[in-house]
Amino acid sequence: MDVSGKVAIVTGAGSGIGAALAATLVAAHARVVLADIDSTAVREVADSLGAAAVAVAGDVSDEAVIRELIDRAEREFGPVDLYFANAGIFGGRGLDSAEAQWEAALDVNVLAHVRAARLLVPGWLERGGGYFVCTASAAGLLTQIGSAPYAVTKHAAVGFAEWLSVTYGDRGIRVSCVCPMGVDTALLRAGTESADAAAAAETAIRAVVTAGKVLSSDEVADAILAGVAAESFLILPHPEVLDMYRFKGSDYDRWLAGMRRYQHSLES
Secondary structure, three states: OOOOOOEEEEEOOOOHHHHHHHHHHHHOOOEEEEEEOOHHHHHHHHHHHHHHEEEEEOOOOOHHHHHHHHHHHHHHOOOOOEEEEOOOOOOOOOOOOOHHHHHHHHHHHHHHHHHHHHHHHHHHHHHOOEEEEEEOOHHHOOOOOOOHHHHHHHHHHHHHHHHHHHHHHHHOEEEEEEOOOOEOOHHHHHHHHOHHHHHHHHHHHHHHHHHOOOEOHHHHHHHHHHHHHHOOOEEOOOOHHHHHHHHHHHOHHHHHHHHHHHHHHHHO
């Protein structure tokens, strides 16, 4: 897939990976609709990218907002070629996570992808092609120590991306699933710099920052576009995740025991 001249939607584009991805797409001569719940941030990012980018503010787990994104893209640029389901939230911690935290994580991290695909896939089938890119996490292949909602919903995001590829991959629809480890985003910085935030999610944040190199959002955006160009299903900005995933599959019990030891070391 050459993104030059293509029309893309990027959710969660007010900061972090989404903002970097939008900038990388525009630099590659794509036209982009940026979405984020933070109206000020997403408009500032879009304004910085010039005429090839426009912003829509809203909750991208809301089907009405997704419809608005698609309609805006079609009015401004033409039919949507690529949808980057990038928005995500951390959710709660463990069994003490409230129902509302579980519901929000499921809505943003999983059902937002389902709703977007439901709206886009019929048109892509008619036109003979389209590309759906899901930003999941290494947590979707491995797990996330310290956050049950994040671990579970990112597994579900990977599962939905797999299903899309199996179901529609022979009908012109391409699917990629992005699974990074630590990325230098506002969420991660808040967890390492703020005493209150660190206390609320100390184990989860420590698990992320000690597992491997923390990449910049720009590095992850470059990896995503390289993966899209190659039409790879798994896009792994941290290549070592593949070795970890293979080890998990080769001896599940040994892997679980190792993760328990790792959790104990983080907590101590």
